[in-house]
Amino acid sequence: MTLTIGQVAAAADVNIQTIRYYERRGLFAAPKRTPAGYRQYAEEAVARLRFIKHAQDLGFSLREIQELLGLRVRHGAACDAVERRTRQKIEVVQQKIRDFQRMKRTLERLAAACAVRRPTAECPILEVLEDHGDASH
Amino acid sequence: MTLTIGQVAAAADVNIQTIRYYERRGLFAAPKRTPAGYRQYAEEAVARLRFIKHAQDLGFSLREIQELLGLRVRHGAACDAVERRTRQKIEVVQQKIRDFQRMKRTLERLAAACAVRRPTAECPILEVLEDHGDASH
DNA sequence: CTTGACCCTGTACTATGGTACAGGGTTTAC
DNA sequence: GTAAACCCTGTACCATAGTACAGGGTCAAG
Numbered sequence: 317m318t319l320t321i322g323q324v325a326a327a328a329d330v331n332i333q334t335i336r337y338y339e340r341r342g343l344f345a346a347p348k349r350t351p352a353g354y355r356q357y358a359e360e361a362v363a364r365l366r367f368i369k370h371a372q373d374l375g376f377s378l379r380e381i382q383e384l385l386g387l388r389v390r391h392g393a394a395c396d397a398v399e400r401r402t403r404q405k406i407e408v409v410q411q412k413i414r415d416f417q418r419m420k421r422t423l424e425r426l427a428a429a430c431a432v433r434r435p436t437a438e439c440p441i442l443e444v445l446e447d448h449g450d451a452s453h
Numbered sequence: 454m455t456l457t458i459g460q461v462a463a464a465a466d467v468n469i470q471t472i473r474y475y476e477r478r479g480l481f482a483a484p485k486r487t488p489a490g491y492r493q494y495a496e497e498a499v500a501r502l503r504f505i506k507h508a509q510d511l512g513f514s515l516r517e518i519q520e521l522l523g524l525r526v527r528h529g530a531a532c533d534a535v536e537r538r539t540r541q542k543i544e545v546v547q548q549k550i551r552d553f554q555r556m557k558r559t560l561e562r563l564a565a566a567c568a569v570r571r572p573t574a575e576c577p578i579l580e581v582l583e584d585h586g587d588a589s590h
Numbered sequence: 591c592t593t594g595a596c597c598c599t600g601t602a603c604t605a606t607g608g609t610a611c612a613g614g615g616t617t618t619a620c
Numbered sequence: 621g622t623a624a625a626c627c628c629t630g631t632a633c634c635a636t637a638g639t640a641c642a643g644g645g646t647c648a649a650g
């Protein structure tokens with residue numbers, strides 16, 4: 317069974333224009349067409365859109381997502397190269413995790429400074445942020 | 454002692470155009486001018502730029518930073534609002550960390566499947582990626 | 591008193607990730 | 621058999637966060 321672009325868009329909760337935009341960008345393979353020129357999608361299209369959205373939530377750019385999907389496209393071909401790229405991606409993700417953990421610790425320090433302040437004290441968050449500016453880099 | 458826009462830009466390691474852009478956006482108070490119209494900054498300007506940069510590093514948008522700077526002006530109850538925003542930001546960051554860890558596990562599963570594949574097996578990337586897509590959201 | 595480095599405003603342009611609209615053709619339901 | 625709802629392409633537009641450039645004015649050194 318095939319789906320129209322509108323059905324795919326509704327199922328994946330994205331705009332129709334966005335799907336066409338992805339197709340133009342090369343993220344989304346151009347599907348078969350009806351004689352009238354309507355796009356005919358397989359059900360996997362919905363899963364792929366959801367994958368794209370989730371990867372975006374993780375902070376991957378469309379260009380990076382294109383790379384990830386590129387791993388998929390070349391399946392059956394050079395599996396060694398695919399594995400190498402996947403391990404590179406793991407490194408990138410690991411670094412992102414470290415960055416966000418550092419960010420979270422800084423934010424927690426700010427919130428903690430707020431929580432222990434005396435009633436008459438001024439808000440310490442903004443000062444800490446400025447100290448942070450001086451102390452880091 | 455006052456600084457020119459070029460000196461401030463060099464000290465804070467930002468583009469001159471960026472400072473003027475912040476001024477236009479209302480993030481950065483318009484400074485006094487010389488009779489010729491040159492901007493004259495106090496040294497605090499450098500600290501404020503660093504504050505903006507570090508808040509950006511922590512994932513705040515310019516709009517959010519503008520809010521934070523606005524809160525600083527109105528002391529008193531402002532601290533509670535700043536703390537609330539900070540804790541909201543921590544939640545967002547925590548969720549991102551969880552998502553990245555999930556993504557990392559997915560990629561590791563992918564690489565592991567690659568490593569143990571039989572010579573005749575197809576590259577299992579497609580299935581793993583789409584499982585990931587199905588499992589989320 | 592000219593040269594070069596700096597400053598000014600205003601406008602245009604970049605990249606990313608979309609979203610909207612114009613002006614058509616097609617399909618479906620009554 | 622027609623009206624609504626859907627699809628097509630192409631182009632223009634939005635926000636965010638800048639960056640560049642044109643066409644001037646200003647300042648300090650030699």
